[in-house]
Amino acid sequence: MTVIETNSDHGSSVNPRDVFAGELVASLQEIKKTYYMGALSVEVLHGITLEFYAGDYISIMGPSGCGKSTLMNILGCLDQPTQGKYFLGDEDTSKMEDDDLSTIRGARLGFIFQSYNLIQQLDVLENIEMPLFYQGYTEAESHEIAMGLAARVGLEDRVDHKPFELSGGQQQRVAIARALAVDPLIILADEPTGNLDSKSGAEILTLFDELHDQGKTLILVTHSDELAEHSKREIKLKDGRVESDERIHT
Amino acid sequence: MSEFTLNPISQPSASFSRSNSRSKFTTTRLKKITQVGIKSIFSHGLRSLLTVLGIVIGVAAVIAMLAVSEGASFEAQQQFRDLGATNILLKSVKPAEVEENSNSGFGPPQAIVYGLTQADITTIRDTIPGVSNVIASRIVKKNVWNLGISMNTDVVGTAVDYPSSRNYNLRAGRFFSETELRDHANVVVLSDEVANVLFPIDNPIAKSIKIDSDYYNVLGIMEAEGFSNLGQNQAGSSNSAPSRIFIPFSASKSRFGETTTRQTAGGMESETVELHEAIIQVDNQEMVIEVGEIIDQILQRRHKDEDYSIEVPLALLRQAEASALRDQIVAGAIAGISLLVGGIGIMNIMLASVTERTREIGIRRALGAKRKDIIAQFLIEAVILSGVGGLIGVVLGISIPFIISTFWGMTTIVTPIAPILAFSISAMIGVIFGIYPSMRAADMDPVEALRHE
Numbered sequence: 001m002t003v004i005e006t007n008s009d010h011g012s013s014v015n016p017r018d019v020f021a022g023e024l025v026a027s028l029q030e031i032k033k034t035y036y037m038g039a040l041s042v043e044v045l046h047g048i049t050l051e052f053y054a055g056d057y058i059s060i061m062g063p064s065g066c067g068k069s070t071l072m073n074i075l076g077c078l079d080q081p082t083q084g085k086y087f088l089g090d091e092d093t094s095k096m097e098d099d100d101l102s103t104i105r106g107a108r109l110g111f112i113f114q115s116y117n118l119i120q121q122l123d124v125l126e127n128i129e130m131p132l133f134y135q136g137y138t139e140a141e142s143h144e145i146a147m148g149l150a151a152r153v154g155l156e157d158r159v160d161h162k163p164f165e166l167s168g169g170q171q172q173r174v175a176i177a178r179a180l181a182v183d184p185l186i187i188l189a190d191e192p193t194g195n196l197d198s199k200s201g202a203e204i205l206t207l208f209d210e211l212h213d214q215g216k217t218l219i220l221v222t223h224s225d226e227l228a229e230h231s232k233r234e235i236k237l238k239d240g241r242v243e244s245d246e247r248i249h250t
Numbered sequence: 251m252s253e254f255t256l257n258p259i260s261q262p263s264a265s266f267s268r269s270n271s272r273s274k275f276t277t278t279r280l281k282k283i284t285q286v287g288i289k290s291i292f293s294h295g296l297r298s299l300l301t302v303l304g305i306v307i308g309v310a311a312v313i314a315m316l317a318v319s320e321g322a323s324f325e326a327q328q329q330f331r332d333l334g335a336t337n338i339l340l341k342s343v344k345p346a347e348v349e350e351n352s353n354s355g356f357g358p359p360q361a362i363v364y365g366l367t368q369a370d371i372t373t374i375r376d377t378i379p380g381v382s383n384v385i386a387s388r389i390v391k392k393n394v395w396n397l398g399i400s401m402n403t404d405v406v407g408t409a410v411d412y413p414s415s416r417n418y419n420l421r422a423g424r425f426f427s428e429t430e431l432r433d434h435a436n437v438v439v440l441s442d443e444v445a446n447v448l449f450p451i452d453n454p455i456a457k458s459i460k461i462d463s464d465y466y467n468v469l470g471i472m473e474a475e476g477f478s479n480l481g482q483n484q485a486g487s488s489n490s491a492p493s494r495i496f497i498p499f500s501a502s503k504s505r506f507g508e509t510t511t512r513q514t515a516g517g518m519e520s521e522t523v524e525l526h527e528a529i530i531q532v533d534n535q536e537m538v539i540e541v542g543e544i545i546d547q548i549l550q551r552r553h554k555d556e557d558y559s560i561e562v563p564l565a566l567l568r569q570a571e572a573s574a575l576r577d578q579i580v581a582g583a584i585a586g587i588s589l590l591v592g593g594i595g596i597m598n599i600m601l602a603s604v605t606e607r608t609r610e611i612g613i614r615r616a617l618g619a620k621r622k623d624i625i626a627q628f629l630i631e632a633v634i635l636s637g638v639g640g641l642i643g644v645v646l647g648i649s650i651p652f653i654i655s656t657f658w659g660m661t662t663i664v665t666p667i668a669p670i671l672a673f674s675i676s677a678m679i680g681v682i683f684g685i686y687p688s689m690r691a692a693d694m695d696p697v698e699a700l701r702h703e
Contacts, residue, residue: 078616078696099620106618117613117700121289134618139278178617 025185025217026052026075031084033070044070046240047084052186052219057212059220059228062237069190071237072221076188077105089185106134110179112189116171118163118178124150125159128177135182142181149177153207169200176207180216187211190221205230280630283623287631290603291638301599302639304592305679308585309643309672310650315581316668317651321661323574326567332417333563338530338542342366342523345555361509361520364557370549371528378544380537381530385409388502389526390510394495395460396448403444404494405461407502413472415529423455423470431498436505438466439496442474447493459495464505466497538564589675592639593683600632600687611691612699621692628691632684633677640676644669 033045044067052058062068073079074086077093080101086094088108093101110131111117118127125146132142150156153173155166163171172192179187189208193201209230212218220231228234229248236243291298333339342365368386375384387408393400412418413425426437438459445454458465509522530545532538542562549558604611611624648669651662 073697076616078700099622102615102618102620102623105616111616113700117609117616119610119613121293122286130614131617133279133282134614134620134623136279139282182618 023054024051025054025089027087028074029085029087031071031074031081031086033067033074033079034082043082044240045074045081048237048240048242050235050242050245052217054185054217055212055215057208057218057220057230057232058235059222059231059233060235060237061223061225061228062243063223066237067240068221068223068237072188072190075186075219076109076111077101102134106131107182108185110182110184110187112172112175112179112187112192114191114194116163116168116175116195118171118174120163123160123162124155124166124174127163127174128181131178131181145181146177149180150174152180153177167200168196169203172196172200172204173207176204176211180211186217186219188219188221191223192220193224193227194222280626283627283630284634286627287634290607290631291634297599298635298638301595302592302635302642304588304595305636305639305676306592306643306646308588308592309640309676310646311588312581312585312672312675313644313647313664313668314650314654315585316578317647317662317664318654318660319574319577319581320663320665321651321655322577323571324663325661326570326574330563330567330570334415334417334529334531335564335567336532336535336538337415337563338532338538338545339561339563340366340528340530340545340549341559341561342526343557343559344521345557361522363522364555365523366525366528366549366558368524370552371525373548373552374530374545378541378548380533380541382533383411383415383531384528385411385415385531386499386525386528387412388499388506388523389494390502390506392461392506394444394448396454396457399448399450401444401447401493403441405502405506406494406496407499407506408496409499412496412529415531419473421471421473422453423468425496426469426498431500434500434504435498436464436466436501437469437498439470439472440468441472441494441496443493444495445471462505472496535564538562539568585672589679592636592676593679596632596635596639596680597683597687599635600628600684601690603631604628604687604691607691608694608699608702611694612696612702615694615696616700624692625688628688629681629684632687633680636676636680636683637673640673643676644673647672 028048028050031045031048032043034041034043048067048071060068060071070079074081077086077088077096080096081094084094085092088104091104093104096104119130122130125143128146128149129142132145137145147156147159150159153176155170155173155177158166158170163174166174172195176192179189192208193204196204205227208218208220212232218231220227222228232247232249233245234248235245344362345364366386371384371386375381385408387406390405390407391402392405394403394405406412410425410428410431413420420439421442423439425439426435429435430437438461440448440454440459448454448459449457454468454471456468458467460466508524509520530541532541539562542560542565546560549560614624614627648664651664654660655662
């Protein structure tokens with residue numbers, strides 16, 4: 001079993017999340033997204049308005065083709081909405097230049113993908129350090145943070161291993177450590193257990209529960225009810241609209 | 251560390267500007283990108299090596315060809331310096347038609363008369379301005395004896411100025427004097443080679459050697475020369491041997507006579523040659539080529555047959571320089587083409603690498619890499635590739651001339667500018683041919699890139 005430290009943040013004595021838990025971290029206002037394929041245009045999102053609060057654990061559900069991935073890409077600042085506004089923190093990202101989007105992705109968001117998306121030539125530590133590198137942390141700083149996070153996900157004795165030397169569950173834990181590196185506003189997870197067996201999947205979900213307990217804001221995109229059960233707020237999408245948005249646990 | 255836990259909502263601008271200012275290009279970043287680049291190049295060792303082969307060959311070719319041509323031009327200059335930049339060399343040549351006539355007849359061979367004469371020399375000396383001295387020589391092939399040891403060598407009958415006109419120095423003793431020249435004295439100066447053969451143990455100075463039936467007193471020994479092969483074959487077989495001995499012109503004339511006879515494959519052959527060669531010294535280096543042309547015109551008027559050759563070392567030097575330049579241009583073009591092909595090879599492999607690593611690019615972009623970070627990564631990789639290729643090329647390019655010098659005895663000179671130039675060009679090629687693939691990598695849509703399998 002994974003040993004997970006319940007220690008709050010990377011070396012700081014005060015948990016910063018306690019200060020603003022419950023505050024608004026992101027808001028979507030009338031988000032529309034249209035894809036153009038030659039003369040053809042397809043509107044995938046038909047005006048989505050949502051608000052996310054600090055410390056919340058949200059799941060976004062829906063059948064395939066409902067616009068889940070598109071919404072995920074917009075939330076992750078990987079894609080821009082055609083219409084509407086997306087505030088991350090208090091900054092409107094919908095009109096940002098490419099460089100500013102890169103910066104905000106690197107500084108404010110943590111990504112966890114279904115297929116882990118670790119860089120194969122780099123070892124565990126270097127993978128965790130990568131977001132810090134693009135934020136301009138010094139080597140000493142990023143080494144310290146990455147070592148702390150590797151320990152936190154229970155991989156402190158594997159830091160010099162390459163991703164292909166690890167099991168799927170271990171790789172996903174590296175990805176989680178990487179997502180936590182810059183202490184982001186929101187952690188976005190896209191089907192994080194999709195490639196894992198049930199035991200490893202359960203471990204990852206336990207890890208998510210602990211992150212939630214520590215005040216992290218988590219958005220989970222999935223089509224699995226079992227996964228969504230872990231979240232506190234369940235948003236269901238259908239045909240590019242919000243079908244339901246309810247708090248399932250308190 | 252306190253900055254790191256800044257409250258991102260209450261002080262968003264503070265935290266945002268921090269990351270902006272910190273994401274500038276620092277040496278740490280460059281170091282990290284370079285490390286990653288080296289890692290990715292070495293993870294495809296063979297592929298990278300084949301990729302840079304074009305650059306390796308190009309750079310090695312530039313350096314090696316420049317070294318060879320530099321060495322050749324140095325050698326040529328050395329030879330011409332020996333011949334003397336202010337000298338014009340005249341030689342008697344057996345005309346082609348006369349040779350035919352003598353071979354066709356039966357009976358006792360008639361002496362062929364050809365070549366330069368005293369009258370030619372007097373005319374040149376007295377009528378052409380700028381000619382400061384003319385040193386005429388007769389060259390006769392003889393067997394030379396010291397007791398039981400003999401060798402066949404050229405006996406050069408010449409004037410006292412001969413060594414200074416050819417920049418020859420004496421190793422020991424002295425050259426003969428004006429008095430000895432006037433007195434038809436039986437004195438001789440040996441070349442280094444002849445001295446070594448005839449006197450393997452003892453010092454030849456003040457000893458005597460025998461030519462035909464006469465004894466000659468050895469006055470001095472010439473220094474071993476970096477002997478010039480240039481133009482020697484034009485002047486007939488008598489000049490081809492580097493071993494020579496020198497006696498006064500007057501002595502040569504009175505002891506050996508005007509007509510020389512030698513044994514040839516077809517029978518006996520006699521020829522009467524007044525002078526075999528003459529060195530004309532000109533006051534001023536600027537006038538040498540012009541004076542050479544005037545002498546040629548005068549001799550053409552005075553000689554019915556082409557029985558002489560004229561050689562202006564300075565003009566040959568200019569020709570050699572021109573041909574060296576031509577060599578360098580050809581070498582440059584070959585090297586340029588090779589480097590271009592090498593550059594295209596690098597571009598090709600970088601494009602393949604960009605496609606192969608599309609997903610990595612997507613991941614990096616998602617984790618905060620800007621376009622310029624991606625450009626920097628791939629550009630640095632291209633520069634490392636071409637730089638490593640350039641480095642291997644420099645090593646090869648320096649060793650090839652060394653091998654050529656060692657095994658073929660050719661002079662090669664690696665000037666420091668050649669490796670520096672070749673290496674800089676190869677690095678530049680990395681930048682030029684790396685730009686397009688890097689731009690393609692940077693322009694990828696992060697969403698598409700992440701979806702790529």
